[in-house]
Amino acid sequence: MSSFDYDLFVIGGGSGGVRAARVAASETGAKVALAEDDRYGGTCVIRGCVPKKLMVFASGYGVLADEARAYGWEMQDGAFDWPGFRGKLNAELDRLEGVYRKLLANAGVTTFDARAVLKDAHTVALSSGEEFTAKHILVATGGHPVRPDLPNADLGIVSDDIFHLETLPKSILIIGGGYIACEFACILNGLGVEVTQYYRGAQILRGFDDEARGLVAEAMREKGIDLHLGTNIVEMDRAAGDHSLSAAGTGSDAAAGGLHGHPAKAEGNRAGSGPVWVKSTNGGERVFDMVLFATGRDPNARDMGLAEIGVEIGRRGEIVVDEYSQTAVPSVYAIGDVTNRVNLTPVAIREGMAFVDTVFRGKPTPVDHELIASAIFTQPEMGTVGLSEEDARALEPVEIYCTSFRPMQSAFADRPDRVLMKLVVSQASRKVLGCHIVAPNAGELIQLAGIAVKMGATKEDFDRTVAVHPTMSEELVTMRTPMRTA
Structure with missing residues (x-):
């Protein structure tokens, strides 16, 4: 019988912490607790990716009436109702927070709505006055804007x-x-x-x-x-x-x-x-x-008792960890934005899964931070995976395949919008080192391109792929002549 109150105590109820807690509890039988001093779901669900993406959707409708008229529709311009949208947005965030809480409860995780700090390598003190011991402590407190x-x-x-x-x-x-x-x-x-x-x-x-x-x-x-x-x-x-x-x-x-x-x-x-x-x-x-x-974000690692127990804190206030997300204190691990490695929600989730594999499944699993696809939800969106042209040519000789054009939908409506499709290719290995897309829904496109790049696809693999016509993305497999070499 364990001498600790819990096998795992997770500090932070964001995407990474919740995933690690519920998987450890439901799939390995560990006794798990989690403390969160704000809303469950963390930055991504409550004040980041999710509400931002819904606002991206909302902001895109303003031009639809004008574009629809170009396609023959009789349509009037309208006004945006911010209070109405915000009310529906808040209701959706409340729903999602409820989903996170239910996932933890169903997995058997004990939750505390309280701030947690570390008293020693195995003891967590809560703002409620309670103290608990744990064999392993996982810090997943994210970051904040500065x-x-x-x-x-x-x-x-x-x-x-x-x-x-x-x-x-x-x-x-x-x-x-x-x-x-x-x-x-x-x-x-x-x-x-x-x-x-x-x-x-x-x-x-x-x-x-x-x-x-x-x-x-x-x-x-x-x-x-x-x-x-x-x-x-x-x-x-x-x-x-x-x-x-x-x-x-x-x-x-x-x-x-x-x-x-x-x-x-x-x-x-x-x-x-x-x-x-x-x-x-x-x-x-x-x-x-x-x-x-x-102007930037800093990790949420201050005033948690970390340095006092021997956890190394980096220059930006981040928790320093090794490839297995372990700190200088063997019983304390950290994942997500608080480590300031790759600050993306899916990465925090992957880090949480690797932590569970390493600590509770006995399968040491380093986190793979290579070739992570990402999207920037500007208008138009940018999707990217791998090396930029500038970074690639600093490493080895490359070929650049690139095209920029007005897509069919906006060109017909006489809009000036342009898109970009770009591949960065190694001259030696012929591997696609980077793919960069600027276009509507580039985030959706780069997810699929990311699979090919992660698998090590060559330019000739792209060339052998039959185009889907008429689409913007067909340009990724029809560019035959490099624009330049570097």
Whole structure:
């Protein structure tokens, strides 16, 4: 009989933690507990992937009436009902949280709605005052959005807050150039908000293929997003006095609520509660109804007693783990965004499964972080797997097969939208090292292309595949001549 209260105690009720807990309990017979101090489902289900994707869907309908008219339909433009959408969105998130709780209960996992910290290598203390021991502890607490170190930064909102807005602003400034910044720029633009975006770098979506991200930036501008590269914010304040005379519109008093994990600062919760004056690095001064910081995320590993018991904490505050997700303390493991490895929900789930295999099934399973396909839900979407052209040519000689064109559906409607299909191929092995797609539903396309790339498909394997016509994706198997070599 075990001398511990539990075989496994999981801290964090997001996708990775829940998967590890329920599989360990239901499939290996382990006695498992889980503690979560906020909502079950974590970042992805409650304030990330799921609500964001539903907002992507909502924002795409605004252009349908115009496109439908080009195809002969008599259709009137309409207005977007944010309160109506938000109510339905919240109901869906409540439903999904209930599903997560039911999955844990059905698996026999004991759950605690409380914050958990580690007292020692085998002891967890809860904010409820209870303490439990466990043979193994798994930390899966995720991450949180951060504001820059700037006076009055609390006047701006972060991505968690978008879903709680009472009303949409008339104008918004988005700071950042990563996928979160670009996705919300497209979403809000599609919902009728006047969107300005500042990014300090030379091009948005750093780390992705240059050609692909360039096309996304071009499309964003074409759709009306006022994108400023090489630009950052240097000052911000509540709009007042002469500041209110600046260029951008002021107007709606959109109050943000429910700042998950971020207590209100001095003067209460000021974020999103009125027009904000900003000064940029190019000297410009403007007023926006709202400012959104999408300037990065940090792991949720502070004040948990980790360093005190010997767990190594990295430069960004992440929990340092080995290939088996084990920390410097043998009984403590960590998965997901709190480890700052590959911060994607399916990766956290895979890490959770590998943890169960390693610890409870006796099958040491390192996590495979190679060739992970991903999608950026801008408009159009970007799907990518493998190496960018820039990264590949730094490693070996490559051939680049690429085409960009106006797809049939939007060309018929006389819309300027363009798509991109690109393969990066090794000259030596002929393997497809990278596939990059910018197109509507690129996320769906890259999932399938990712299978081929993961299997080690060569360019000739793609060539032997008969095209599905007429589709955009047929270009992936019909490109015969390289655009360039590098």
